[in-house]
Amino acid sequence: MFYPFEMERYLETLLGERDPLLREMEEQALKETIPVVTPMVGNFLNLLVHMGKSQSILEIGTAIGYSTIWLGRAAEQTGGHVTTIDMNKDRRARAVIYFERAGLQNCITALEGDARKILPTLDSAFDFVFIDAAKGEYLDYLSLIYPLIAPEGVLVVDNVLFRGWVVPGTAFAPKYDRMVGRLRLFLQDLCQNPDFSTTVLPFGDGVSVSRRLRV
Numbered sequence: 001m002f003y004p005f006e007m008e009r010y011l012e013t014l015l016g017e018r019d020p021l022l023r024e025m026e027e028q029a030l031k032e033t034i035p036v037v038t039p040m041v042g043n044f045l046n047l048l049v050h051m052g053k054s055q056s057i058l059e060i061g062t063a064i065g066y067s068t069i070w071l072g073r074a075a076e077q078t079g080g081h082v083t084t085i086d087m088n089k090d091r092r093a094r095a096v097i098y099f100e101r102a103g104l105q106n107c108i109t110a111l112e113g114d115a116r117k118i119l120p121t122l123d124s125a126f127d128f129v130f131i132d133a134a135k136g137e138y139l140d141y142l143s144l145i146y147p148l149i150a151p152e153g154v155l156v157v158d159n160v161l162f163r164g165w166v167v168p169g170t171a172f173a174p175k176y177d178r179m180v181g182r183l184r185l186f187l188q189d190l191c192q193n194p195d196f197s198t199t200v201l202p203f204g205d206g207v208s209v210s211r212r213l214r215v
């Protein structure tokens with residue numbers, strides 16, 4: 001977190017009561033240090049899907065399905081469907097149980113495998129894509145989702161400022177050099193891409209929001 005923890009806590013209180021299942025998942029993720037989106041980011045995803053009346057939603061990085069449930073709850077209202085991908089078999093299996101408990105099993109398809117292999121096999125045009133998998137692979141996902149995003153489609157990417165370290169001049173351990181370098185390249189690539197209109201929001205761990213322009 002690169003802004004005061006108190007601010008995140010305060011903003012969270014403004015979200016109001018979350019349902020018990022989301023709270024249970026937050027606690028589980030914290031206990032096992034599974035990195036899931038913050039409730040603020042989950043709520044933001046839900047809001048964007050509602051606002052765009054998105055129908056065909058793709059998520060890269062399911063983990064135990066926390067962000068997927070925020071997306072799925074909105075999809076249920078828009079009449080949309082979420083396809084989510086994760087390469088971790090155990091996490092995917094746990095996510096599927098959560099989807100059933102949330103009553104969202106008909107709104108969500110959970111695919112298991114490496115997104116870099118699965119994406120080229122998909123032929124849908126997605127109107128909402130959320131990327132939240134391996135930070136060092138974001139550039140790869142970007143080129144693979146490029147043909148899959150419909151004109152006017154929305155692309156949201158989490159952790160783009162990664163603890164604030166992506167901002168030049170900040171100090172971090174050398175073992176993160178490569179990942180931070182790749183995230184900088186990713187942001188540069190995305191923000192300069194003439195086919196997308198992009199903004200970067202410094203909340204959560206840094207979230208980029210792009211609109212695919214008509215070409």
Ligand SMILES: C[S@@+](CC[C@H](N)C(=O)[O-])C[C@H]1O[C@@H](n2cnc3c(N)ncnc32)[C@H](O)[C@@H]1O
Nearest residue numbers: 036037061063066067086087088114115133134
């Ligand atoms: C940050 S977690 C996802 C959190 C989830 N979006 C949430 O907020 O609830 C990242 C997930 O991406 C998955 N992952 C990493 N690289 C992947 C790849 N190449 N293909 C598919 N999944 C991948 C990991 O197994 C992990 O569960």
